[in-house]
Amino acid sequence: MRVFLVAGEPSGDRLGAALMEGLKTLVPEAEFDGVGGPLMQAQGLTSRFPMSELSVMGLVEVLPKFFHLKRRIAETAQAVLDTQPDVLITIDSPDFSLRVAKLVKASSDIRTVHYVAPSVWAWRPGRADKMAKVIDHVLALLPFEPPYMERAGMECDFVGHPVVNEPIASDQDIQNFRVEQDLGDAPIVLALPGSRRGEVERLAPIFGAALQKFLMDRPDTRVVVPTVAHMVDVVAEHVRNWPGNPIVVDPRELPSDDAQAQKRAAFAAADLALAASGTVSLELAAQATPMVIAYNLNWLTTLIAKRMVKLDTVTLVNLVSDTHAVPECLLDDCQPFKIAEALEQVAAMPDAQHQAMATTMEQLGRGGEAPGLRAAKAVLDRMKP
Known part of the structure; x- marks a missing residue:
């Protein structure tokens, strides 16, 4: 199984690492490619470029880096098309991730999963409909999010938040x-x-x-x-x-x-x-x-x-x-x-x-199955014919 992952900031790196660990538990021969930070790299990913390049937030802050980010979007999408993974998993950072998914979907039928539902319950509810054009499956961190995604036409599973799986300091x-x-x-x-x-x-x-x-x-x-x-x-x-x-x-x-x-x-x-x-x-x-x-x-x-x-x-x-x-x-x-x-x-x-x-x-699931494993199971279950 070949998985291409894209994370753009430390919180996404954390989610991606937990998901990768879960996938390796279920599919030991899984191979990973994409963009991620130190936690994902510790799970076996060789990042195609530093994830820190994508850690930009705010309209005005993005503008000076617009053309560089646009090049990275195109490079990342082309890497997905060149390698033809079984699934593309984009993790948060929707301004970058969903543009990559859009380019990939325009030229292939590669399955797309987005980890972290956009907060359409808070603002810009129309984002779910736009997202449904390029994303097949959403992994949600919050228990009330799946209906918003399903209403727009995407598959969605609440998988919990990895923070609940962290030890409490003694x-x-x-x-x-x-x-x-x-x-x-x-x-x-x-x-x-x-x-x-x-x-x-x-x-x-x-x-x-x-x-x-x-x-x-x-x-x-x-x-x-x-x-x-x-x-x-x-x-x-x-x-x-x-x-x-x-x-x-x-x-x-x-x-x-x-x-x-x-x-x-x-x-x-x-x-x-x-x-x-x-x-x-x-x-x-x-x-x-x-x-x-x-x-x-x-x-x-x-x-x-x-x-x-x-x-x-x-x-x-x-x-x-x-x-x-x-x-x-x-x-x-x-x-x-x-x-x-x-x-x-x-x-x-x-x-x-x-x-x-x-x-x-x-x-958020404290005391239950590890969210990274739940996310991995959801990815695999939805891929079954």
């Missing part, structure tokens, strides 16, 4: 992390300003100013900043003047499994977290870490988003648990004083989010 893991980072017994605030350069450049100054206000009466608190390998230097430069003597957790010298374990320990060690919007809210929930979510976009992208987004919350913990347990400071509200107020609120009642986080993990 007390010993936490203690080891504190010793390694020379944190003693200091209170810890986790800061996660994103995994893309554009996000970090936008959010780091705002996060730093918010932490300055929040830590004014907390001189003993330390700020810990986990990040992905290709962003360590960028993040370190942007946080060096933050309060809290920030520690950037550097995973570059660690094997991928050890880097993930270190990240889980950092999350579990924290008293609370300030994070950019995205999958990270689920990673924090998996370690029961209370959080505040903050995010803004370039002004033009913000203007477009305001007109199109239909929900009053974007944080996955809130959506899956059907609550507003996690405070959000988004777009115009992504301001230092509002973020500091939200951090104060969470610090005063850190247990208030725990039920919502536990519900989220249960709904």
Whole structure:
């Protein structure tokens, strides 16, 4: 079995790696090709070019790289057509992935699977109909998504989220992390300003100013900043003047499994977290870490988003648990004083989010079959004649 996979950012790399592991369990002779990051490469993929080239978000941020991305789309689609895999699996990053799938479908009948349903329940519902023209099968992370995809004419399976399959950091893991980072017994605030350069450049100054206000009466608190390998230097430069003597957790010298374990320990060690919007809210929930979510976009992208987004919350913990347990400071509200107020609120009642986080993990499949294996089974089952 030959599988061509395309992932465009760290969260997609994680999904792809879990899926590849599941496929290898079921089809040991499976061969992989495509584009992915370090986790997918650890499962046997040789990436055709660095996945980090695709980690761009926001209309204005994409424009300077438009022609380069367009070339990569064409190159990737041609590689699929040249190698004729049994299935093309695109993972999230729809602006890139679905353009690749469109070119592939225009010249072949290669089966296409897209991992991560677009959030049509939140904005641009018409995307499902457009997607159905080039995608045969969707693997959904959230339990309420299949009807939206099926209504548009695609096959769809809820396979759970791989975050629920991650171990919970133990007390010993936490203690080891504190010793390694020379944190003693200091209170810890986790800061996660994103995994893309554009996000970090936008959010780091705002996060730093918010932490300055929040830590004014907390001189003993330390700020810990986990990040992905290709962003360590960028993040370190942007946080060096933050309060809290920030520690950037550097995973570059660690094997991928050890880097993930270190990240889980950092999350579990924290008293609370300030994070950019995205999958990270689920990673924090998996370690029961209370959080505040903050995010803004370039002004033009913000203007477009305001007109199109239909929900009053974007944080996955809130959506899956059907609550507003996690405070959000988004777009115009992504301001230092509002973020500091939200951090104060969470610090005063850190247990208030725990039920919502536990519900989220249960709904996403914690305690059941590994989502990567479920995704692999869904891919194979739908391929059967």
